[in-house]
Amino acid sequence: MDATTDKDPLVQEQIYNALCYLGESEPEEILNACDEYLRQHDKLAYPHRVIILKAMETVVKDNIGLLEKSTAKVVIFLASNEMTKSKEVIRDWQQAASNVLVAVGQRFINKVMEEVLTKFQPGILPHYFVMQTFANLSVSNVFGMVPFLNSILGTMLPMLGMAKQDHMKSVFCYALQHFSESIQEYLANLDKAPDPTVRKDTFSNEIFSAYEVLFNSWLQHREAKLRLAVVEALGPMSYLMPSEKLEEQLPKLIPGILALYKKHTEAFYISKSLCQILEASVNIGSRSLDVQLDPLLGTLHPQVRWLPWL
Structure with missing residues (x-):
């Protein structure tokens, strides 16, 4: 060696x-x-x-x-x-x-x-790669990791306000994105899950608290990479938000996502997130979508029109 x-x-x-x-x-x-x-x-x-x-x-x-x-x-x-x-x-x-x-x-x-939880202590901003490891574990071992996520989210939420550097904000977004995707996969396969009593509302309040920080604060950031990291997280998170909170947020959330098309030339992640938010809204039988239809179509039509393969 x-x-x-x-x-x-x-x-x-x-x-x-x-x-x-x-x-x-x-x-x-x-x-x-x-x-x-x-x-x-x-x-x-x-x-x-x-x-x-x-x-x-x-x-x-x-x-x-x-x-x-x-x-x-x-x-x-x-x-x-x-x-x-x-x-x-x-x-x-x-x-x-x-x-x-x-x-x-x-x-x-x-x-x-x-071992890794010893390096994830309340009130202390964790190492960047501790969060990335949690995120990647949640993808690679859904059934093993989801039982830890409620506790991790509870410890993590106060840390969002402590994160001042963009790279830490980005890794928190990365973690929230993958945690949300992992939870969805777990819930979709409860018949195979080690704990079939897990429900969406186990995580809903924590996810909504994180959403408030990401949408109200970080999405307004001048750094484009961070905005995209936020957008990538918001889509999967929307499925797990309490139904009444998602309904309440839609009049702000959808215009907020649509506004990003003007700021970013790369629209893929914006469109993907928007699609997830719309699907989550339909899943809860949202009544807010009708009034969003005109701005949605007005913004999305140019996106479709300029697709390179059309």
């Missing part, structure tokens, strides 16, 4: 491939060896740590059914520390560590959450 410090990309790729190959026959040994190496070489530069973490992710994914609980715990603890060692966002390194946690979470979700 010392060869990971070689700056030649071909050598680095060979090291990655060799670790993955060895991991096919001896996954436990390779994962423990990677853990030991990274712990013993604390000063190893992050680009080289990334190679080892990526190999660990692949070995975990390919052998998830064979992993011992003890090895999983070792890998989880290492990846969690690698992910949060630097308070600054160092995307490649921390993403690689996060991906390891998500891979292990396919089977050992409770162990992963037990």
Whole structure:
């Protein structure tokens, strides 16, 4: 593994491939060896740590059914520390560590959450990649993650007001989007779910509280990327809002989304979110849509007319 410090990309790729190959026959040994190496070489530069973490992710994914609980715990603890060692966002390194946690979470979700929740404390803004890990876990392991989401949302809501930097606001939006999608998938498959008593209203109030921050504050932000992150979250969130609250918000929500067409040349995410909001409105039998019809058609007609394939 010392060869990971070689700056030649071909050598680095060979090291990655060799670790993955060895991991096919001896996954436990390779994962423990990677853990030991990274712990013993604390000063190893992050680009080289990334190679080892990526190999660990692949070995975990390919052998998830064979992993011992003890090895999983070792890998989880290492990846969690690698992910949060630097308070600054160092995307490649921390993403690689996060991906390891998500891979292990396919089977050992409770162990992963037990570790990562120690880094998600009330009143303290979490690491960017803690939120991203939660979001990606909610996608990759819906049944395992949804039971944690009510508690996570409860802890997260006060943090929205603490988030001052755009990248933190964006990752909260990313999390809310994926949490909402995960909850919908869980509710659509209750017959297979571990807890069939879960209902939409388990999450509705928290989702609405988050909606108020996103729509009333963050959507007005001058930064286009953040506005799009908000829009991507609002669509899935609309399905989970209390019916009466969604109905109450529609006269503001739909014009607010339509106004974004003038600010963004890339309309896909706006249209997708609008579609989800309209579907959620129809699902609750909304009476507010009739008065929105003219502005909707007036805004959407030019979008259809200028589709490149028409």
